Amino acid sequence: MFGLDKKDTSMLIIVAILTLFAPFILNPFPTESAMAQFNAGYPDLMQRFVIFGIFAIGFNILFGLTGYLSFGHAAFLGVGSYSAVWMFKLIGMNVIPAIMLSVIVAGLFALLIGFVSLRRSGIYFSILTLAFAQMSFNLAYSVLTPITNGETGLQLTLEDPRVLGVSATADGSIPVTNLFGLEMRSTFELALGPWAFQFNAGYYLCALIMLAAFYLAIRIFRSPFGMMLRAVKSNQQRMNYTGLNTRPYTLAAFVISGMYAGLAGGLMASMDPLAGAERMQWTASGEVVLMTILGGAGTLIGPVLGAGFIKYFENIFSKINDNVLHTWFSFLPDGMEDAVVFIIHPFIGKGWHLTLGILFMLVVIFLPGGLVEGGQRIKGWLSRRKAKDSGKAAGETNPAE
Amino acid sequence: MDAILLQILNGLDKGSAYALIALGLTLIFGTLGVVNFAHGALFMIGAFCAVTLQRILNLSFELVDETQKDFLGNPLKVKTPYVEAWFGPDIGGSIIDWAVPLAILFAIPIMIGVGYVMERGLIKHFYKRPHADQILVTFGLAIVLQEVVKYFYGANPIQTPAPDALNGVVNLGAAIGMDIVYPVWRVVYFFFAVLIIGGIFSFLQFTTFGMVVRAGMADRETVGLLGINIDRRFTIMFGIAAAVAGLAGVMYTPINSPNYHMGMDFLVLSFVVVVVGGMGSLPGAVLAGFLLGVLESFASMNEIKSLIPGIDQIIIYVVAIIILLTRPRGLMGRKGVMED
Numbered sequence: 001m002f003g004l005d006k007k008d009t010s011m012l013i014i015v016a017i018l019t020l021f022a023p024f025i026l027n028p029f030p031t032e033s034a035m036a037q038f039n040a041g042y043p044d045l046m047q048r049f050v051i052f053g054i055f056a057i058g059f060n061i062l063f064g065l066t067g068y069l070s071f072g073h074a075a076f077l078g079v080g081s082y083s084a085v086w087m088f089k090l091i092g093m094n095v096i097p098a099i100m101l102s103v104i105v106a107g108l109f110a111l112l113i114g115f116v117s118l119r120r121s122g123i124y125f126s127i128l129t130l131a132f133a134q135m136s137f138n139l140a141y142s143v144l145t146p147i148t149n150g151e152t153g154l155q156l157t158l159e160d161p162r163v164l165g166v167s168a169t170a171d172g173s174i175p176v177t178n179l180f181g182l183e184m185r186s187t188f189e190l191a192l193g194p195w196a197f198q199f200n201a202g203y204y205l206c207a208l209i210m211l212a213a214f215y216l217a218i219r220i221f222r223s224p225f226g227m228m229l230r231a232v233k234s235n236q237q238r239m240n241y242t243g244l245n246t247r248p249y250t251l252a253a254f255v256i257s258g259m260y261a262g263l264a265g266g267l268m269a270s271m272d273p274l275a276g277a278e279r280m281q282w283t284a285s286g287e288v289v290l291m292t293i294l295g296g297a298g299t300l301i302g303p304v305l306g307a308g309f310i311k312y313f314e315n316i317f318s319k320i321n322d323n324v325l326h327t328w329f330s331f332l333p334d335g336m337e338d339a340v341v342f343i344i345h346p347f348i349g350k351g352w353h354l355t356l357g358i359l360f361m362l363v364v365i366f367l368p369g370g371l372v373e374g375g376q377r378i379k380g381w382l383s384r385r386k387a388k389d390s391g392k393a394a395g396e397t398n399p400a401e
Numbered sequence: 402m403d404a405i406l407l408q409i410l411n412g413l414d415k416g417s418a419y420a421l422i423a424l425g426l427t428l429i430f431g432t433l434g435v436v437n438f439a440h441g442a443l444f445m446i447g448a449f450c451a452v453t454l455q456r457i458l459n460l461s462f463e464l465v466d467e468t469q470k471d472f473l474g475n476p477l478k479v480k481t482p483y484v485e486a487w488f489g490p491d492i493g494g495s496i497i498d499w500a501v502p503l504a505i506l507f508a509i510p511i512m513i514g515v516g517y518v519m520e521r522g523l524i525k526h527f528y529k530r531p532h533a534d535q536i537l538v539t540f541g542l543a544i545v546l547q548e549v550v551k552y553f554y555g556a557n558p559i560q561t562p563a564p565d566a567l568n569g570v571v572n573l574g575a576a577i578g579m580d581i582v583y584p585v586w587r588v589v590y591f592f593f594a595v596l597i598i599g600g601i602f603s604f605l606q607f608t609t610f611g612m613v614v615r616a617g618m619a620d621r622e623t624v625g626l627l628g629i630n631i632d633r634r635f636t637i638m639f640g641i642a643a644a645v646a647g648l649a650g651v652m653y654t655p656i657n658s659p660n661y662h663m664g665m666d667f668l669v670l671s672f673v674v675v676v677v678g679g680m681g682s683l684p685g686a687v688l689a690g691f692l693l694g695v696l697e698s699f700a701s702m703n704e705i706k707s708l709i710p711g712i713d714q715i716i717i718y719v720v721a722i723i724i725l726l727t728r729p730r731g732l733m734g735r736k737g738v739m740e741d
Binding site: 126131132134138139142143353360 | 436523526532533534536537538540541542544545547548549552665669672673676680710711714715718719721722725726729
């Protein structure tokens with residue numbers, strides 16, 4: 001289907017089902033129950049899942065295929081956000097032109113940075129991209145204030161021209177982002193017994209775009225172009241010796257992944273029309289690196305998993321507090337209960353980053369292939385055990401002579 | 402003229418922090434070949450050693466003093482630090498006052514220990530893995546260290562003042578008939594940095610241990626074949642590098658109140674410094690540190706800012722990009738070391 005082989009098609013379908021039914025899947029607990037606070041099926045969070053999914057898919061096209069570790073990818077996300085907000089300010093509140101512009105601007109920006117950075121490889125490439133991203137971040141905070149609005153961040157105002165729309169709605173408020181009239185924030189609530197599910201227009205737009213982005217990534221991975229990028233990763237020198245210039249390929253990969261980041265930035269601004277320089281800081285670039293590695297760099301599904309995993313647990317962990325822990329461990333004797341809560345305390349709530357850091361280190365040390373490799377290992381272990389069992393069974397029927 | 406001299410001083414002062422951190426990074430890279438993204442965290446841990454010592458010295462007990470009354474007429478509770486109780490108010494008071502310089506003694510063993518544990522426990526296993534993995538695992542470690550410090554000390558900057566005697570300003574230009582007023586502590590920082598840098602270089606240059614380490618940096622395998630346990634020496638060098646970063650942090654606390662992410666802020670800059678100086682070159686790291694510090698402070702002069710707006714924010718990165726593209730091995734990098 002769509003020019004994919006059977007395995008890829010089934011993967012695409014699984015991802016499609018997961019994203020399209022996310023409002024159900026992420027809301028397993030009834031609204032009244034005590035566990036309801038762990039529901040993740042509200043629009044804001046679901047939008048973040050898919051937007052960061054796009055960001056990580058794009059990053060993976062560069063890092064997973066070519067092995068070039070960029071530490072400045074958040075710059076493209078930031079540039080995308082800024083251009084989308086400017087589109088809302090100048091043209092109108094329709095998200096399509098905004099997203100298009102953010103992809104184009106981020107692509108051009110990536111072309112510029114990539115052209116310079118890709119002259120070096122390895123750690124130098126990481127540091128060059130880091131330097132460029134920090135430069136953009138510093139500029140956005142200082143001299144470029146007329147464009148970026150400095151520390152306050154770029155916001156919509158009632159005085160914006162909005163040539164193809166209205167500066168202010170009839171009741172004097174700022175118009176909201178929409179897709180040909182369909183407001184991004186409009187949410188349909190479905191109550192089924194004790195459950196309440198929310199279907200948000202913005203989420204579904206993001207989800208559809210993510211599916212398209214995912215499909216495109218599969219095609220890139222399976223294309224001769226993707227093959228070439230993998231060859232760059234495994235041995236660039238040999239590629240050069242065969243007389244092939246690898247730079248156009250790596251540059252193309254860099255620009256594509258920059259455009260993915262711009263797309264994510266544009267979507268972020270479409271869901272919530274503001275943009276700030278902190279989105280470009282290098283810690284933000286570090287976050288997408290974490291997502292990709294955690295999920296499994298170089299695999300198709302890995303980055304999406306990683307992005308979902310990090311954003312989901314960030315949300316869950318920061319909600320758990322000592323009281324919740326006490327109710328969980330109330331079956332233990334009093335002293336034990338306090339001790340357990342005391343031990344877990346640093347890792348929850350505000351300590352989520354500590355958990356993330358430890359988890360990330362463990363993954364890099366023991367599972368360089370990320371969650372995907374973990375899954376494969378478990379699968380391999382299970383099938384080996386099965387094989388052993390059947391082998392044993394066979395052994396029993398043929399006793400040693 | 403005064404302004405230019407002042408900017409040079411400013412630059413040397415900023416540069417001394419860069420140079421110290423970059424020196425430690427280069428020691429690690431030159432000996433072990435590891436790209437250590439957790440180096441900024443070591444700097445931060447050093448700074449928090451000073452905070453910890455200050456807190457320990459300020460541990461105090463409360464006594465109800467019947468002779469003094471507060472404004473409600475109740476007996477006043479007087480806090481007396483143990484140090485003052487033991488050594489008398491004069492000596493005890495000055496010990497507390499000199500907490501930051503004393504923290505140097507406190508920090509050295511701690512930092513060497515931290516470095517040793519880090520190398521033996523984690524980094525040892527990453528020598529054979531690609532540089533990207535080294536970057537990633539040390540980046541993760543930096544996050545963990547940072548969050549641990551945040552858990553114990555909170556997220557707000559903690560004031561750690563310099564001793565009163567070193568807290569004022571001094572007129573450095575008096576001898577040559579000019580008027581250059583400069584904070585004393587920054588002058589102290591500069592000389593401290595020079596002292597440490599000189600110490601490291603003479604240690605490497607004039608001791609047998611240093612000679613072996615230098616030989617190992619040049620050709621690890623041969624030194625190993627000569628029957629010298631080079632790994633152990635490199636581990637010690639890692640500890641020393643951690644101590645250098647830590648001392649840079651200890652002495653930096655009066656200039657900038659330490660908070661848990663100060664390391665990350667310095668890390669990016671110090672990497673740029675190392676790359677400009679040339680990966681693996683110790684003199685290069687020091688030179689580039691001072692050079693970039695001076696450039697940065699010149700770029701923040703109003704005259705230059707009005708010519709090229711925003712230059713003060715990006716000068717270091719611009720220099721780094723130009724150097725990386727035109728002279729791949731940095732200012733003083735050895736030929737063939739990490740050039741691709």
